Amino acid sequence: MSGAWVVVPAYNESEVLGGVVRGLVERGHRVVVVDDGSTDGTAASALASGARVLRHALNRGQGAALQTGIAYALARGAEQVVTFDSDGQHVPEDVEALLAPLQAGRADVVLGSRFIGRSEGVPPIRRMVLAAAVVFTRLASGARVTDTHNGLRAFSRTAAEKIDIRLDRMAHASEILDQIVRHGLRFEEVPVHVRYTAYSRRKGQSSLAALRILADYVVGRWMR
Amino acid sequence: MTSFQWIAFVVLAVPFVLTVTLTVRRTIAPRVGLAWGLLWIAAAVLIARPELTAVLARALGIGRGTDLVFYFAILAMVFGFFSVYVRLRRIESDLTKLVRELALRSAAEPEDQRITRSERKP
Numbered sequence: 591m592s593g594a595w596v597v598v599p600a601y602n603e604s605e606v607l608g609g610v611v612r613g614l615v616e617r618g619h620r621v622v623v624v625d626d627g628s629t630d631g632t633a634a635s636a637l638a639s640g641a642r643v644l645r646h647a648l649n650r651g652q653g654a655a656l657q658t659g660i661a662y663a664l665a666r667g668a669e670q671v672v673t674f675d676s677d678g679q680h681v682p683e684d685v686e687a688l689l690a691p692l693q694a695g696r697a698d699v700v701l702g703s704r705f706i707g708r709s710e711g712v713p714p715i716r717r718m719v720l721a722a723a724v725v726f727t728r729l730a731s732g733a734r735v736t737d738t739h740n741g742l743r744a745f746s747r748t749a750a751e752k753i754d755i756r757l758d759r760m761a762h763a764s765e766i767l768d769q770i771v772r773h774g775l776r777f778e779e780v781p782v783h784v785r786y787t788a789y790s791r792r793k794g795q796s797s798l799a800a801l802r803i804l805a806d807y808v809v810g811r812w813m814r
Numbered sequence: 815m816t817s818f819q820w821i822a823f824v825v826l827a828v829p830f831v832l833t834v835t836l837t838v839r840r841t842i843a844p845r846v847g848l849a850w851g852l853l854w855i856a857a858a859v860l861i862a863r864p865e866l867t868a869v870l871a872r873a874l875g876i877g878r879g880t881d882l883v884f885y886f887a888i889l890a891m892v893f894g895f896f897s898v899y900v901r902l903r904r905i906e907s908d909l910t911k912l913v914r915e916l917a918l919r920s921a922a923e924p925e926d927q928r929i930t931r932s933e934r935k936p
């Protein structure tokens with residue numbers, strides 16, 4: 591078993607979470623699911639599938655759940671921390687590709703990108719919103735990435751210790767990129783699959799949510 | 815004195831007395847108490863001598879005294895909303911820290927439960 595811990599934030603994902611966790615556990619990863627105040631059987635299905643489970647008593651958002659999971663993984667001596675979405679959009683096989691640059695010492699942070707990978711059925715409007723997010727992020731934080739809102743990332747221990755997610759909701763993706771640049775962490779992008787299934791599209795963010803995420807991010811940056 | 819002025823004085827006396835009480839009891843900082851106290855006195859003075867608002871308005875290049883009061887009321891409201899918003903964000907962030915702390919203290923670990931419970935604390 592490697593020293594990598596996979597953090598999976600989950601909110602009402604009992605339908606698919608078991609399969610996601612089993613896929614990771616079968617590949618020898620240690621998995622910690624952060625149940626972000628779910629009202630369904632999310633925690634039970636994660637525990638039954640072999641994950642450690644942290645429970646947020648109240649729903650605090652994906653950014654908050656990620657920070658909780660990262661703190662836990664670090665306290666348990668993680669050498670690398672991977673973040674992985676709970677809705678089945680990511681493929682467990684991609685985790686090793688993410689860890690490779692860390693293990694080779696080439697990077698402190700590795701970011702998954704769906705646009706240098708082969709992604710199935712990215713809806714056209716989503717493609718446009720994400721392209722706008724890439725342009726905005728380059729202007730705002732100077733991080734030259736091709737996919738700013740991909741939930742699949744890997745951090746070395748030292749990088750994970752420096753990352754401090756304060757934006758509780760969805761704007762944490764841009765916040766993480768800001769902090770990578772601010773702390774001068776070396777990052778690399780690797781191609782990953784993102785599956786747009788009927789389930790992920792129903793459960794995921796609507797493209798209009800981008801506006802709220804943008805507002806959250808701008809206010810967060812300014813109030814920092 | 816018109817009846818409106820008398821009513822306004824009575825209405826203003828309530829927050830004024832409250833401000834003095836809270837300041838004396840040190841519930842609010844002396845500086846904050848002074849600021850609020852001055853605000854209530856200023857309001858009372860302008861109600862007693864409404865023509866003073868016109869003098870102030872002209873000095874600031876605003877046409878009428880009522881406009882001056884109107885603009886300041888809007889500014890005060892925007893400032894009020896902003897303070898509430900800042901405080902709300904702080905409370906939300908504190909709440910997240912609390913929720914996180916609770917979650918970290920009660921982690922459930924499938925294999926540890928079968929072996930030993932002494933290893934559960936990192």
